[in-house]
Every structure is written in structure tokens, then in C-alpha cells.
Amino acid sequence: MKRVLIVDDDKWFAESVGKSLKHKFRVATVGTAEAVFPAIEKFKPDFLLLDLVLGGKNAVTFLNEFISYDDLDGVKIVVMSSAAKDVLREDLLQIGVAEVLDKTEITPEALCQTLETLK
């Protein structure tokens, strides 16, 4: 079973998304960008489901740091944010993000399908 690490400061949102993925993926959640790297070491995710608006370090700073580590090449980043329409999808894809999803429109089925396509 592939593993998904959800990075979202909204605990209830992360829990809810996690539950909708649990029948097809192993899921863990963290609430800040700072908590991601220790969680990667421990959980070894295949996917990072990343919100763009986070506490502490912002997601862009985090993304730049993430892509600078070559040992994390195998972890696919899917950005899922309510600000998805306000950011340039192409810019995110260009720096290595695998997919950009809109929190205001995505359904559990579509999310599962996206992750399965990226496997």
C-alpha cells in the first residue's frame, strides 16, 4: 500500500481527507512544514499532500528546500490548496510539483484517482 503524508495546519480537514484515503493508502498527517522532514524519515511517504498556506515556514520556502534534496526524488508532491486558483499552476509544476488540486472543488474519489494515476 502506498503512503500519503498530509501536510495541513487544519487538523480537522487533514483528518477528514485522511479518512477518505485510508481504504487505498496508508496515511499520516502533520500540521507544519517544520514537521515534514522528521515525518518523512519516520513514515517514508510516496506522496506529500501539501497545503500552500501553512504555519511557520511558508510552503514555497519549504518546496524549495524539499526539491534541493536529491534523496527525496521519489516522493511526489501534490499541492492541495484553497488558493490553487490564485497561484500559477505552471510555476509549481515547473519546480517539481506533480499535481495542483483545488481544495474547494476536489472530491475524495477524484483525489484517490489523482494519486493512483501518479503512482
Next chain:
Amino acid sequence: MDERGKKVFELAPLIVAAHELKAPLVLLRQLSLQLARESDPEVVAEIAQRIRLTSERSLRLVNGLSKTARLEGAMFKLEPIVVNNVAHEVITELEPLSTALGQKIEIKTRQNVLAIGHFDLVRTILMGLIDNSLMSHKTGDKPIEVRFRNSGENLQILVRDFGEIIEASRLKSLSSRLNSAPTPLPSRPNSTGLGLFVAAKFSEYMNGGLSVTRHRQGGLTFKVTLPASRQLSLI
């Protein structure tokens, strides 16, 4: 500033308000999607409670915002109010939310503290500040603290949390904008700049003000200053 710049500046509060209201709406949508697929009665009850608490939180934001529009018409009569009683009422109302988030709130006073203000406005201020702290407070042993400081002339209401610390430069910029436009708190995406904007407007209306300080150990204290009531000695 050119015409386009002015237009963007005028629209900024609206954009922030829209963005801030988007977060609870996105959560409500997600919870309802989860609810539709859930059959375990215990989980269904938990989701229903989260939907209710999130809706109530959003309604508080909208209600506070709509009240700011009525400030212009001076519809709120200022009179002596017992602020610690207002705080107790707010904490009781927020108890389901704080419990669901695993947070505690403590009032640190043994005596009545009075200020000249409007019950509803002070209530909305405290609701906004404590809600803001609840959303950014790190769950742990330390509770969110509500304290009061009476200098004779003024009464200070202090709401202290232990959430993310923010950089000094950002705090300075936030402090200077608190009263002019809803400003999202840097490093605290879940906290509401809208609630702080409303709190600042209401404090100013009651001849007071709102300020914020940070702590080296982490967290912020929001300070509301209101004129103290001389009736204190009569109670």
C-alpha cells in the same frame, strides 16, 4: 499611488475577508463529503459536531464584521460593564470548540473588573481574540490565559496564547495595520485577521485600542485597552 493601486488597496479588506471565510467553508464542504460516506454512528456524531462548531465560528466572524458597519451610526451606548463576567460568558460559549480542539482557557482574576464599554462589543472582541488564540495555540499543558490589569484610568484585557511566534518585523507591520485593514497573521494561517480587525475597530469605538506583543518563549498576547469604570469601588 496610481488609480489601479488605490483600487486594490480599497478592495484589500474585502479580499482578506473572502479568503478568511473560504477556510471554514472548505472545511464544511470536506466534512459534508465525509459525512455522506460515513455509517458509524459515533463518527457521524463527531462530524456533525465539527460541522456545527465550524459553522458557528464562521457566523461569529460574519456577525462581527456586519457590526463594524453599524459603528458609524453610533448605535452602541457605552456604560459600565463587568468585563470578567463577559469573559466567563465567552469562555462558556467557546467551551465546545476548545474541548473539540483539546485546548483549555483560564481566567486569572478573583475580583470584578469594570470598564466603560458596550457589552456586545466587548463580548465580540473577546470572542475574536480567544477564538484566534484557540486556532493557533499549541495543544499542551499550558492553557490560554485571560488576565486583566487596572491602571486606575484604563483597564487592560490580556489574552495570552502559546502559538507560533512571529518575526519582530512582521509583528511591527501587523501592529501598524490592525486598525486599518484585516491583516492575516503571518505564521498563523488559521487565525483570523478579520477577527482582529473587528476587535481593533470595536476597541477604538469604545475609546480604547488593541495591540499585540510577542513572547520569546513563543506565543502572543493581545491587549485590549478600555477606559476603566469608576464604579469599581461601589461593587
